[in-house]
């Protein structure tokens with residue numbers, strides 16, 4: 001049996017009771033920590049809480065060589081942990097399909113996701129979101145324009161955009177870094193992003209939510225990661241009031 005367990009947004013207390021029971025019953029526990037991270041805890045604390053080893057999976061272990069996880073799930077109970085919800089803005093549907101093809105039973109224990117947390121934190125209505133996008137750290141000779149194209153298409157359709165920020169081995173893109181990249185792309189395009197909403201540490205005791213111009217975003221102190229951005233469409237009056245009340249608009 002392969003059980004996907006969503007760990008929620010911030011620390012060890014965010015997993016559901018159902019998820020915790022699955023972990024307790026597991027013969028093997030794997031954690032993928034490349035799509036999201038629980039910044040309010042670490043591996044040692046997880047192993048202590050769960051009372052068993054937690055094996056870290058890299059992207060290639062999941063997307064190219066999931067054989068060892070699948071082999072373990074053929075004969076025992078395997079739990080596959082992911083920050084947030086395991087199936088939101090990840091590629092884990094692929095490993096679930098591979099498991100099904102090999103006759104391995106699977107199930108999902110859902111977790112609170114950043115995709116729904118943004119709606120509560122900034123008051124933008126979930127049915128008004130278009131396609132989301134990600135801003136990666138630019139590399140030598142590589143400065144992807146796709147995130148800006150997605151934002152532009154959503155703005156044209158009067159839809160909000162969630163912008164996920166890059167997570168690498170030991171660095172996390174900040175809101176100011178992402179805004180600088182998006183401003184460069186919009187300047188090249190000759191257009192403007194008038195309003196940003198930055199959110200830091202959703203699910204923690206002190207999330208920060210600030211709405212405003214690029215200049216305001218770059219100067220604001222959002223504190224430690226994880227960070228995420230939302231580019232709102234035209235605001236509904238209630239959305240605007242919410243941002244004025246809770247996001248310093």
Ligand SMILES: C[S@@+](CC[C@H](N)C(=O)[O-])C[C@H]1O[C@@H](n2cnc3c(N)ncnc32)[C@H](O)[C@@H]1O
Nearest residue numbers: 084085088089113114164165201202226227228
């Ligand atoms: C690719 S998405 C994966 C979403 C995850 N599966 C979920 O359901 O929450 C990860 C990105 O979302 C954002 N993110 C995730 N958790 C966050 C949090 N607690 N606070 C702020 N941003 C967060 C970061 O930009 C991070 O790089």
